[in-house]
Amino acid sequence: MKPLKTYGFDNDIPAELGGRRTTAVYVYQAPVRIWHWLTAISVMVLAITGFFIGKPLPTLSGEASAHFLMGYIRFAHFAAAYVLAVGLIFRIYWAIVGNAYSRELFIVPVWDPQWWREFFYEVRWYMFMVRYPKKYVGHNPVGQFAMFCFFLCAVGMILSGFALYGEGLGEQSWAYRMFGWVISLVGGNSMTLHGLHRLGMWFTILFVMLHIYAAIREDIMSKQSMISTMVSGFRMFKS
Amino acid sequence: MQMESFYDVMRSQGVSRRSFLKFCSLTATSMGLGAGFVPQIAHALENQPRTPVIWLHGLECTCCSESFIRSAHPLAKDAILSMISLDYDDTIMAAAGHQAEAILDEITTKYKGNYIVAVEGNPPLNEDGMFCMPGGEPFVEKLKRVSKDASAIIAWGACASWGCVQAAKPNPTRATPVADVITDKPIIKVPGCPPIPEVMAAVITYMVTFGRIPPLDRQGRPKMFYGQRIHDKCYRRPHFDAGQFVEDWDDEGARKGYCLYKMGCKGPTTYNACSTVRWNDGVSFPIQSGHGCIGCSENGFWDKGSFYDRVVDINQFGIESNADKIGLTVAGAAGAAIVAHAAVSAIKSTALKRQDLKSLNDVQREETR
Ligand code: HEM
Ligand code: HEM
Ligand code: SF4
Ligand code: SF4
Numbered sequence: 001m002k003p004l005k006t007y008g009f010d011n012d013i014p015a016e017l018g019g020r021r022t023t024a025v026y027v028y029q030a031p032v033r034i035w036h037w038l039t040a041i042s043v044m045v046l047a048i049t050g051f052f053i054g055k056p057l058p059t060l061s062g063e064a065s066a067h068f069l070m071g072y073i074r075f076a077h078f079a080a081a082y083v084l085a086v087g088l089i090f091r092i093y094w095a096i097v098g099n100a101y102s103r104e105l106f107i108v109p110v111w112d113p114q115w116w117r118e119f120f121y122e123v124r125w126y127m128f129m130v131r132y133p134k135k136y137v138g139h140n141p142v143g144q145f146a147m148f149c150f151f152l153c154a155v156g157m158i159l160s161g162f163a164l165y166g167e168g169l170g171e172q173s174w175a176y177r178m179f180g181w182v183i184s185l186v187g188g189n190s191m192t193l194h195g196l197h198r199l200g201m202w203f204t205i206l207f208v209m210l211h212i213y214a215a216i217r218e219d220i221m222s223k224q225s226m227i228s229t230m231v232s233g234f235r236m237f238k239s
Numbered sequence: 240m241q242m243e244s245f246y247d248v249m250r251s252q253g254v255s256r257r258s259f260l261k262f263c264s265l266t267a268t269s270m271g272l273g274a275g276f277v278p279q280i281a282h283a284l285e286n287q288p289r290t291p292v293i294w295l296h297g298l299e300c301t302c303c304s305e306s307f308i309r310s311a312h313p314l315a316k317d318a319i320l321s322m323i324s325l326d327y328d329d330t331i332m333a334a335a336g337h338q339a340e341a342i343l344d345e346i347t348t349k350y351k352g353n354y355i356v357a358v359e360g361n362p363p364l365n366e367d368g369m370f371c372m373p374g375g376e377p378f379v380e381k382l383k384r385v386s387k388d389a390s391a392i393i394a395w396g397a398c399a400s401w402g403c404v405q406a407a408k409p410n411p412t413r414a415t416p417v418a419d420v421i422t423d424k425p426i427i428k429v430p431g432c433p434p435i436p437e438v439m440a441a442v443i444t445y446m447v448t449f450g451r452i453p454p455l456d457r458q459g460r461p462k463m464f465y466g467q468r469i470h471d472k473c474y475r476r477p478h479f480d481a482g483q484f485v486e487d488w489d490d491e492g493a494r495k496g497y498c499l500y501k502m503g504c505k506g507p508t509t510y511n512a513c514s515t516v517r518w519n520d521g522v523s524f525p526i527q528s529g530h531g532c533i534g535c536s537e538n539g540f541w542d543k544g545s546f547y548d549r550v551v552d553i554n555q556f557g558i559e560s561n562a563d564k565i566g567l568t569v570a571g572a573a574g575a576a577i578v579a580h581a582a583v584s585a586i587k588s589t590a591l592k593r594q595d596l597k598s599l600n601d602v603q604r605e606e607t608r
Contacts (some may be wrong), residue, residue, distance in 0.1 A: 017492030054550045055563075056501060059484045060493055126580075128587055170455060171466050180457055184533075188401075188458050188538040190508045195553035195562050201565025206573055213577045221588055 007118050007141065008108075008134030024234045025137050027101050035091045038083060040046075043204060045080035046157075049073045050201050054194070085158045088151075101138040108148045113140055117124055135223045137235055143214060150207045153200055162195045164190065170205060245447065246285040258282075269441045271463055283448045290447045291346050291354040293385060294328035295377040298371045298405050298414050299360025300547060303395040304330055306433035319440055326354075329373060340374055347388055348513065356386050358392040361402060362420055363412035370412040373553035375474045379420060388467070391452050392417060393442065397535060400428035400460075407541035418459065428459040431536035435516050439466045455506050458538075460510065469506035469532045472514040475499065495527060502533030502534045511536040 028036075052073050060067045070197040095103045109115040118134060119141035128144065133140065139147060159182050166176030167183070167190060186192045218224035225236040249259055263280040267273070271427055296304075308320065308331075320331075327343050334342060346354055360378075362576040363370040368377030386392055394417045397403035405414040407560070418426045429442055442461055445453045453461040471477065478484070486492060486501055506514070509532050513524040531547070534540040543550025544561065552559050 056482060056484060059486055060482050061491075061522065064481040065478040067483065069483035071480040073482075096586035104606055105432065128583060132590070167468065168471075171462070172470070186456055189540065189543060190533070191534065191537070191543045191551065192553065194508065194549075195551065198550060199553065199565060202569060204563060205566065205570055209570065209573050209577060213581070217581065217584060221584060 006134075006232075007115060008136045010134060012130070023237050025237075026228060026233055027099075027235045028232065028233045029094075029098055029102065031090070031094050032102055033230055033233055035087055035094070036166065039087050039091075042080040042083040043208065044088070046084065047201050047205055047208075048227055049077040049080070050198070053077060054198055065120075081161055081165070084154065085162070088154055088158065104138045104144055105147050105151055108144055119145065119173055133218075135222070135224050135237055140218075143211075146207060146211065146214075150204070152205065153203050157197065157200045157204070160193050160200065164193060164197060243289055244285055244287060245289050246387055248289055249284075255260075266441065266444045269437055270445055280448050283450070287450060289446075290390075290450065291326040291350050292357055292443065292447070293326055293343065293346060293354055293389075293452075294330075294359065295358045295378075295382060295385060296328075296373065297358065297360030297362050297382065297399070298412065299325055299396070299398050301330060301359070302433040303359045303398075303439070304328075306436045307439050308436075310436035319443060332488070343385065347385060351388045352390060352426040354389055354432075355391055355393060355443075356389040356441065357395060358399045358417050359395045359407070361399045361414050361416055363405070363414045364420075365411070365413040366434055382417070382420060386421045386424060386532070389424060391422055391427065391446065393446070394418065394428045394430075395439065395606045396434055397430050399537040400430040401540075403432060404541055407539075425462060427455065428453055430460065430465075430536040430538075431511055432540075434536070435464075435512055435518065439518050448498065456510075464471045464512045465510040465536070467510065467512075467515075469511055469526070472505075473498075473506050473526055474514070475526060496529075498548060499526060499529075499531040501530050503545060503549055503551075505534030505537070505543075506532040509534040509537050521577055 053070075056073075058072060060069060075117070090166050092106065121130065122133060122140050122142040124130045138144070159179060162175050163179040163182035166173055166179050168174050171180075183190045183193055186196065215226045215230075219228075223238045225234070226236075229235045246259065249262075250256075254262075260281060263284065264274070264277045266280055267276045294304075310319075326340065329339060332339060332342075336490045346596060360371075362368060362377075362379035362382050363380060368379040372377040373381060396412075397407065399417045402410070402414050402416050405412060406416070418428070427442065427446070427447070427530065429439060431438075436483070438461075441464070442571055445461075453463060456462050456465060456589075473479075475496060475498045478496070479500055483495075483497045484492060484501040485499050487499045488502070500507070504526065513532070514526065517524045517527070533546045536544065537543075544553075549563050550559050550563050
């Protein structure tokens with residue numbers, strides 16, 4: 001009898017992944033891991049500098065020529081923004097050439113009832129309603145969904161961010177030509193875009209809080225490695 | 240009959256040839272054109288038939304007209320005003336009543352397809368347009384009728400361009416920007432509350448001299464005056480980059496002329512020429528006088544939250560709250576939830592540990608067997 005198709009599994013590692021005795025599976029290829037940590041750093045820089053762009057630090061005294069604080073903060077924001085944007089383009093490319101797990105960030109099988117069943121199973125696990133979570137070589141469905149939301153949010157931040165950036169570079173600039181339409185889309189007054197961009201920062205912070213908490217907790221409680229997986233690429237299953 | 244040119248009109252208004260040439264060079268300068276364009280402008284004004292300008296007034300406060308007649312270059316003002324008042328402007332023309340309306344009919348038929356309509360204010364659409372009735376006719380009707388045979392429309396000020404205060408929430412009369420009512424003509428938006436007089440004069444001169452509309456940006460504004468933000472040319476910008484801000488209206492920074500960003504200056508999001516052309520004969524502009532820009536030339540600037548804040552309310556989702564209020568609430572709730580969840584997880588896992596260990600032993604026993 002052919003077993004029912006599942007995303008996760010319960011006890012031991014299925015035979016096709018190397019049999020019962022294998023406890024480590026190579027999941028995240030080096031480019032994915034490097035991308036992850038570069039993105040993590042750039043997003044933290046973006047959120048901190050972005051916060052202070054909207055609500056700047058207390059005034060510095062002395063001559064204006066002696067300081068360039070806002071200038072440096074904005075420079076750091078834009079530098080990290082380029083890292084985020086170029087990184088994301090690279091990550092999309094890697095989803096095409098990388099292994100199956102590299103595609104999970106972008107393709108969420110919402111059309112599959114089995115995926116939803118496992119999604120709600122995972123929700124029940126987070127709500128202490130089941131004893132053990134299923135094990136996943138890639139992302140668990142809830143995590144995958146959250147990561148997809150972050151991906152969408154990052155795209156939104158890049159579109160709105162480069163539109164604002166284009167305003168600074170001027171109307172002849174490549175950024176304004178390519179992304180200026182975002183300003184028209186929100187009604188033409190870029191104050192609105194500043195507000196939405198800032199709201200996006202808070203959404204990102206929300207994701208990062210839940211993401212880091214879940215990563216640490218799963219690492220301890222779900223009998224599979226998490227953080228070390230994002231470092232070494234190997235998923236360890238303990239049970 | 241030969242069509243009269245602008246030059247003919249100016250001469251008959253008592254403008255000397257010398258003054259006329261001065262006017263041409265002024266025009267070229269104000270539009271950022273080189274000296275080589277002066278003869279071109281003079282030639283056009285001497286030889287091309289005059290383009291009549293019809294100036295309509297809808298729901299407005301006349302601040303655009305007030306601004307316009309205070310143009311810093313008296314020559315430009317006199318010359319253009321004399322050209323325009325010849326045609327139709329119900330507020331400042333000599334004729335009145337039926338006589339005035341007869342002139343309007345005459346121009347629209349005689350110059351069919353060749354005249355410019357300059358609109359100050361906008362039409363309110365609620366109650367069939369009854370909130371604005373010049374000459375006993377809803378303004379929206381008049382606007383449509385007069386615009387039908389125009390070659391182009393100039394939308395003066397924030398009112399005609401975006402709606403301005405009469406269109407601010409909840410917009411009881413449904414005041415509507417000109418571009419939403421007239422959709423089949425080129426529309427040149429010259430926003431501002433009011434627009435800068437020199438900008439108005441230059442836009443209209445460009446159109447009548449070159450017989451075409453100036454290059455426009457994405458939102459339909461002439462690039463030459465709306466191509467940069469106040470912030471890009473603000474003389475306080477070095478203080479912005481340095482991180483030196485006015486924190487209070489009466490603090491040291493205010494006296495020293497620091498950047499007004501923290502007082503809510505909208506210069507970084509406002510496209511206008513104030514920081515270069517300035518106001519009142521180039522005397523000053525709001526930031527120079529110590530108050531932030533309120534963004535008067537931007538779409539919906541009345542509804543974008545406080546003039547005195549940078550992180551302002553967004554009402555995109557039907558709630559009036561700013562990003563930081565929403566964000567801090569959500570992040571705070573998430574933080575509390577994480578702490579609670581972590582505590583429950585710890586308690587649960589301790590309670591279950593023994594069972595877990597037992598099952599682990601089972602597994603080991605199985606494997607060694
Ligand atoms: C996760 C990603 C990002 C976060 C959390 C973030 C956060 C922020 C925040 C909070 C602000 C201040 C908004 C305000 O209150 O006015 C801001 C401004 C800005 N951001 Fe971002 N941002 C991100 C990505 C980007 C990207 C990809 C770009 C692209 C270049 C970008 C460009 C800008 C620009 C140009 C400004 C306005 C700067 C100014 O007004 O001087 N941002 N960002
Ligand atoms: C700004 C910070 C961060 C962002 C935006 C972020 C974003 C992401 C994204 C998008 C993925 C999916 C990766 C993929 O499929 O290619 C991911 C996975 C992961 N992240 Fe992060 N991350 C951040 C910080 C962190 C931190 C600080 C940790 C460690 C405590 C962490 C641990 C992990 C782990 C363990 C995974 C893999 C989860 C799994 O195997 O299912 N992340 N992260
Ligand atoms: S005062 Fe306003 S326009 Fe001038 S630098 Fe500061 S924020 Fe920009
Ligand atoms: S400085 Fe700003 S608010 Fe003031 S007139 Fe210029 S655009 Fe309008």
